[in-house]
Amino acid sequence: MNAALPYASNPCIKARHYTISSQSYTKITSIKAEVATHIPKKFSQPELSVFGIKSTDQLIREIVRKQSNSDTFDVRRIPSFNPMFLEEAYGRCRDICAEYAKTFYLGTLLMTEERKKAIWAIYVWCRRTDELVDGPNAGYISLAALDRWEERLDDIFNGRPYDMLDAALTDTVHKFPLDIKPFKDMIEGMRMDTRKNRYANFQELYLYCYYVAGTVGLMSVPVMGIAPESLLSAQTIYNAALYLGIGNQLTNILRDVGEDASRGRVYLPQDELAKFGLCDKDVFSRKVTDGWREFMKEQITRARFYFDQAEEGATQLHKASRWPVWSSLMLYRMILDSIENNNYDNLTKRAYVGQTQKLMALPVAYTRAMSNPSAVFP
Ligand SMILES: CC(C)=CCC/C(C)=C/CC/C(C)=C/CC/C(C)=C/[C@@H]1[C@@H](COP(=O)(O)OP(=O)(O)O)[C@]1(C)CC/C=C(\C)CC/C=C(\C)CCC=C(C)C
Numbered sequence: 001m002n003a004a005l006p007y008a009s010n011p012c013i014k015a016r017h018y019t020i021s022s023q024s025y026t027k028i029t030s031i032k033a034e035v036a037t038h039i040p041k042k043f044s045q046p047e048l049s050v051f052g053i054k055s056t057d058q059l060i061r062e063i064v065r066k067q068s069n070s071d072t073f074d075v076r077r078i079p080s081f082n083p084m085f086l087e088e089a090y091g092r093c094r095d096i097c098a099e100y101a102k103t104f105y106l107g108t109l110l111m112t113e114e115r116k117k118a119i120w121a122i123y124v125w126c127r128r129t130d131e132l133v134d135g136p137n138a139g140y141i142s143l144a145a146l147d148r149w150e151e152r153l154d155d156i157f158n159g160r161p162y163d164m165l166d167a168a169l170t171d172t173v174h175k176f177p178l179d180i181k182p183f184k185d186m187i188e189g190m191r192m193d194t195r196k197n198r199y200a201n202f203q204e205l206y207l208y209c210y211y212v213a214g215t216v217g218l219m220s221v222p223v224m225g226i227a228p229e230s231l232l233s234a235q236t237i238y239n240a241a242l243y244l245g246i247g248n249q250l251t252n253i254l255r256d257v258g259e260d261a262s263r264g265r266v267y268l269p270q271d272e273l274a275k276f277g278l279c280d281k282d283v284f285s286r287k288v289t290d291g292w293r294e295f296m297k298e299q300i301t302r303a304r305f306y307f308d309q310a311e312e313g314a315t316q317l318h319k320a321s322r323w324p325v326w327s328s329l330m331l332y333r334m335i336l337d338s339i340e341n342n343n344y345d346n347l348t349k350r351a352y353v354g355q356t357q358k359l360m361a362l363p364v365a366y367t368r369a370m371s372n373p374s375a376v377f378p
């Protein structure tokens, strides 16, 4: 199908005429087959340094250096919590994770006791952070409130938690070498969400995805642990964690197009919508056209690319963490299949993965997770 749209019939095109030949479109759809062998220019990772902030390589290098060198690691006051208090704190984190994130919660049940508690504590902090701008009270959020939330984060890391849920994270940062930087960057992502509800291009969207989701990957690696027998560098594995977060967020954005539009938010890159003769009006009209389907095929291909890049790192994690991470990776990626099965109607339908499908994926995730980590991919 030629996705070219004549100028006259396209209500969204203002000053420029966009065409995409069928040959180049075939090239894009065939890129999926190539993605396992090399990183095609089209989907190479945009660099954060273009925004005047540290590149992801620099960011990860600093985190890895800090975490591998205990005497430079942030000195924290060692909290002395009552064991009963901590048990209740983690129990509340567990209940929140089970209630609000069934897929992640299923993944955590495959983890060791200490790791699952740590992820529940990290999840709760992430969910509370997200709820500041996405929750029922988001209308009252201010930059001052986000600054106060960041001060509370500093207190958590300094052994002075504000409440029981914060205390679970204080205990976690004392048990695992978590760095505060990804947590601070997630708060920066929420500041970005309060001032920005359109994204001109993928570079801008990538920055947002790093802030709200890539950071989750960076937070999680010290808890998941790296396989001692892994031949890959920590930097490579952290990059994979970043990719998993990016893949999750891109998928989340594609799943929630309708829901986000009803809140006046369009995360889809404006220049890529325009390339297919689309604009915000098409999103708000909820009309699933052929142009929309072609646009969605490219978006799904790119999201899958990031999951594919994460696979290499997931296999290099500590043996006890690989199955939960592989499960989470596969289950979230299956949302993309659901969007395809809905014939790309993510404007009126919310794609989901049924419980049976989730359970059937677990043994497949297990076999993928148990492949040999020292078999470094070509
Ligand atoms: C088992 C497992 C993977 C656990 C990770 C659980 C965890 C800590 C998740 C935090 C999720 C969260 C609430 C983040 C706040 C911002 C936000 C909402 C991010 C989006 C998540 C989806 O949330 P939800 O589906 O509830 O969406 P709605 O709010 O309803 O729209 C995100 C899409 C980001 C999620 C990112 C990850 C889960 C990244 C996980 C990466 C790792 C665990 C790294 C693994 C390591 C390697 C080497 C691959």
Ligand SMILES: [Mn+2]
Residues within 6 Å of the ligand: 252, 253, 256
């Ligand atoms: Mn969402």
